Amino acid sequence: xxxxxxxxxxxxxxxxxxxxxxxxxxxxxxxxxxxxxxxxxxxxxxxxxxxxxxxxxxxxxxxxxxxxxxxxxxxxxxxxxxxxxxxxxxxxxxxxxxxxxxxxxxxxxxxxxxxxxxxxxxxxxxxxxxxxxxxxxxxxxxxxxxxxxxxxxxxxxx
Amino acid sequence: xxxxxxxxxxxxxxxxxxxxxxxxxxxxxxxxxxxxxxxxxxxxxxxxxxxxxxxxxxxxxxxxxxxxxxxxxxxxxxxxxxxxxxxxxxxxxxxxxxxxxxxxxxxxxxxxxxxxxxxxxxxxxxxxxxxxxxxxxxxxxxxxxxxxxxxxxxxxxxxxxxxxxxxxxxxxxxxxxxxxxxxxxxxxxxxxxxxxxxxxxxxxxxxxxxxxxxxxxxxxxxxxxxxxxxxxxxxxxxxxxxxxxxxxxxxxxxxxxxxxxxxxxxxxxxxxxxxxxxxxxxxxxxxxxxxxxxxxxxxxxxxxxxxxxxxxxxxxxxxxxxxxxxxxxxxxxxxxxxxxxxxxxxxxxxxxxxxxxxxxxxxxxxxxxxxxxxxxxxxxxxxxxxxxxxxxxxxxxxxxxxxxxxxxxxxxxxxxxxxxxxxxxxxxxxxxxxxxxxxxxxxxxxxxxxxxxxxxxxxxxxxxxxxxxxxxxxxxxxxxxxxxxxxxxxxxxxxxxxxxxxxxxxxxxxxxxxxxxxxxxxxxxxxxxxxxxxxxxxxxxxxxxxxxxxxxxxxxxxxxxxxxxxxxxxxxxxxxxxxxxxxxxxxxxxxxxxxxxxxxxxxxxxxxxxxxxxxxx
Numbered sequence: 183x184x185x186x187x188x189x190x191x192x193x194x195x196x197x198x199x200x201x202x203x204x205x206x207x208x209x210x211x212x213x214x215x216x217x218x219x220x221x222x223x224x225x226x227x228x229x230x231x232x233x234x235x236x237x238x239x240x241x242x243x244x245x246x247x248x249x250x251x252x253x254x255x256x257x258x259x260x261x262x263x264x265x266x267x268x269x270x271x272x273x274x275x276x277x278x279x280x281x282x283x284x285x286x287x288x289x290x291x292x293x294x295x296x297x298x299x300x301x302x303x304x305x306x307x308x309x310x311x312x313x314x315x316x317x318x319x320x321x322x323x324x325x326x327x328x329x330x331x332x333x334x335x336x337x338x339x340x
Numbered sequence: 341x342x343x344x345x346x347x348x349x350x351x352x353x354x355x356x357x358x359x360x361x362x363x364x365x366x367x368x369x370x371x372x373x374x375x376x377x378x379x380x381x382x383x384x385x386x387x388x389x390x391x392x393x394x395x396x397x398x399x400x401x402x403x404x405x406x407x408x409x410x411x412x413x414x415x416x417x418x419x420x421x422x423x424x425x426x427x428x429x430x431x432x433x434x435x436x437x438x439x440x441x442x443x444x445x446x447x448x449x450x451x452x453x454x455x456x457x458x459x460x461x462x463x464x465x466x467x468x469x470x471x472x473x474x475x476x477x478x479x480x481x482x483x484x485x486x487x488x489x490x491x492x493x494x495x496x497x498x499x500x501x502x503x504x505x506x507x508x509x510x511x512x513x514x515x516x517x518x519x520x521x522x523x524x525x526x527x528x529x530x531x532x533x534x535x536x537x538x539x540x541x542x543x544x545x546x547x548x549x550x551x552x553x554x555x556x557x558x559x560x561x562x563x564x565x566x567x568x569x570x571x572x573x574x575x576x577x578x579x580x581x582x583x584x585x586x587x588x589x590x591x592x593x594x595x596x597x598x599x600x601x602x603x604x605x606x607x608x609x610x611x612x613x614x615x616x617x618x619x620x621x622x623x624x625x626x627x628x629x630x631x632x633x634x635x636x637x638x639x640x641x642x643x644x645x646x647x648x649x650x651x652x653x654x655x656x657x658x659x660x661x662x663x664x665x666x667x668x669x670x671x672x673x674x675x676x677x678x679x680x681x682x683x684x685x686x687x688x689x690x691x692x693x694x695x696x697x698x699x700x701x702x703x704x705x706x707x708x709x710x711x712x713x714x715x716x717x718x719x720x721x722x723x724x725x726x727x728x729x730x731x732x733x734x735x736x737x738x739x740x741x742x743x744x745x746x747x748x749x750x751x752x753x754x755x756x757x758x759x760x761x762x763x764x765x766x767x768x769x770x771x772x773x774x775x776x777x778x779x780x781x782x783x784x785x786x787x788x789x790x791x792x793x794x795x796x797x798x799x800x801x802x803x804x805x806x807x808x809x810x811x812x813x814x815x816x817x818x819x820x821x822x823x824x825x826x827x828x829x830x831x832x833x834x835x836x837x838x839x840x841x842x843x844x845x846x847x848x849x850x851x852x853x854x855x856x857x858x859x860x861x862x863x864x865x866x867x868x869x870x871x872x873x874x875x876x877x878x879x880x881x882x883x884x885x886x887x888x889x890x891x892x893x894x895x896x897x898x899x900x901x902x903x904x905x906x907x908x909x910x911x912x913x914x915x916x917x918x919x920x921x922x923x924x925x926x927x928x929x930x931x932x933x934x935x936x937x938x939x940x941x942x943x944x945x946x947x948x949x950x951x952x953x954x955x956x957x
Contacts, residue, residue, distance in 0.1 A: 199655050201656035202636075202637070202656050203637065203656070205639075240815075241598075241639025241640055242598070242640035242641060243640040244639065258560075259561055260561035260717075260789065261561045261717035261718050261791050262560075264718045264719060264792075264802075269942045273920055297558070297560055297809060298558070298560035298561065300374055300566045300600060301375055302561050302563055302717040303412030303563075304378050304379070305717060305718070305723075307378065316378040320918060
């Protein structure tokens with residue numbers, strides 16, 4: 183269910199400088215930014231549609247497609263890299279048959295590879311829906327993903 | 341709480357709160373830093389709360405969830421005062437023992453104490469632990485003393501007194517002179533003298549001026565700004581207030597990166613408390629100064645750590661840098677004079693004012709004064725946040741504080757300064773941590789990330805990693821960065837995939853020099869550093885890839901193959917189950933084998949084998 187935009191826009195209309203803040207709030211409330219939301223924001227703030235799309239595409243925080251029910255975020259920062267983040271990413275993508283940054287067709291899983299989550303001392307780090315999993319190993323990640331798949335009873339386990 | 345009218349009222353409130361703080365007999369501090377959050381410190385805190393409640397200890401014990409204590413490797417960390425006992429790796433089930441033993445009976449719980457890694461001796465006090473002992477924790481030590489959500493805690497340890505001093509006794513120029521005398525340089529990467537920035541912004545003519553806190557800590561491998569902003573936000577606010585007074589600004593911004601939602605929450609909470617107490621708003625402490633601060637959230641773009649890109653982002657635009665021939669001190673945010681410093685820099689300011697420039701300048705080297713917080717990570721035993729005086733050697737940080745290589749492996753290099761920095765080999769570990777010296781050696785302190793690398797780290801792969809990062813994060817505005825970095829990456833890819841030619845080393849150097857000279861912003865200009873420094877210090881690794889088609893560290897997929905050592909394989913099927921490609925076959929208790937036609941060389945089998953039976957060739 184999409185959250186209505188009116189309360190988010192309230193008091194900030196015709197203020198182009200509020201563009202990023204408003205998009206942040208929409209992203210947070212709805213988990214993505216729909217084409218309708220882009221059009222509404224463009225009209226209400228007086229920012230050209232092209233510029234809104236440019237901003238949405240420029241910043242990694244914004245997503246133009248809905249996110250999965252389970253978002254698995256893998257940190258690819260330097261500390262995670264030297265402690266084996268790459269095998270983890272391949273493990274996650276391989277298990278879920280999805281590309282980085284995308285969502286499985288059943289909408290259950292999104293795998294994100296991000297550049298640094300700032301908990302480098304516990305590398306490699308994986309976050310599942312906001313919950314940190316420090317010192318991750320391919321085996322632990324497999325258990326995590328299999329467990330989630332089982333709980334969902336979904337079809338992502340191809 | 342009514343607004344504090346003047347500095348006298350602030351002093352008496354500070355005394356009152358300091359006295360009030362020791363009302364409870366015991367203080368239990370639970371580290372709530374990013375590392376300990378990940379190791380579920382909140383479950384420990386919840387259990388402590390329950391135990392305190394059920395034991396009727398409510399008035400006797402104060403529980404405080406604080407910011408980062410630094411020793412993330414040992415999280416969750418619990419410290420009990422006044423005994424000053426340090427309990428590492430506390431689990432919820434250990435809580436009862438701490439309450440029964442330490443609180444009720446006043447004794448140490450031996451089982452839970454930190455043990456010296458060599459002698460095995462129990463070390464109850466934080467300052468005796470080898471990780472902490474060589475440090476100079478002037479900033480980070482404050483984290484343990486305050487609840488980030490309590491402005492009262494900060495006032496109790498003398499917070500906002502520096503602001504009071506400045507407003508009552510010092511003119512703006514005097515403040516700038518004091519900061520200049522301290523020798524404070526920007527902690528965000530550039531190391532630019534802070535006072536010079538302030539003076540330029542003060543001199544600029546305009547009704548409106550802005551001070552900005554850069555909390556867009558985008559360098560991978562750095563998390564000190566997060567630890568300060570989440571752990572001791574009022575120190576940052578106080579620093580900004582003093583800066584705003586010196587410059588003559590009425591509006592400030594804290595630009596926080598998108599990946600730090602808790603920092604946004606804590607900063608907003610701190611701002612509302614500061615407004616309530618009258619540290620922000622109109623006529624601050626009766627001085628006539630008006631100033632307020634807003635939080636701006638980043639959108640997850642590395643380039644927004646660059647000053648002009650950051651300002652564009654606050655304006656709601658795409659974060660692209662612009663040429664620096666027009667200085668932001670004159671034409672910055674909304675085209676007005678703006679002064680940008682990073683979190684750690686701002687947080688240093690109050691202590692410089694209250695303890696004096698001389699105190700600060702006594703620490704450090706000729707050109708780099710004070711302390712620097714380093715994020716010690718990678719293949720080192722003790723990871724976490726480390727604060728040392730400038731001039732401390734890299735060796736002291738990696739070996740004494742860090743405890744040397746992880747899993748007994750030899751440390752080969754450290755990478756400092758993130759994607760703009762470089763890799764320094766172990767032969768240079770006697771170099772001091774110093775802005776200028778590291779720069780001369782082809783690296784930089786940057787924001788303070790220090791990633792330790794061992795023999796299993798391929799330096800060509802590290803260069804490739806940073807190029808991929810920079811290609812991904814380049815805003816695309818200028819050709820040298822957008823195209824140059826991509827070409828560099830193509831060449832390095834050739835080398836790591838076995839297509840390298842000897843002439844490509846020279847080409848890398850030439851192209852790097854061009855990108856460094858011609859890119860638009862600081863991030864683009866320093867983008868070739870990881871390539872240049874690895875070429876400089878680890879050329880033999882490039883040559884092994886090119887000439888021998890061999891990756892000495894066994895990392896680059898195209899140049900390695902795996903086999904099972906029949907003498908070591910126990911036939912346990914662990915690797916077989918772990919392999920995502922289905923390349924391993926073998927029956928239970930029989931020696932397994934790897935089909936290299938199917939193998940993806942991901943290395944997962946290596947981590948799953950407990951007999952070291954998988955050999956990389």
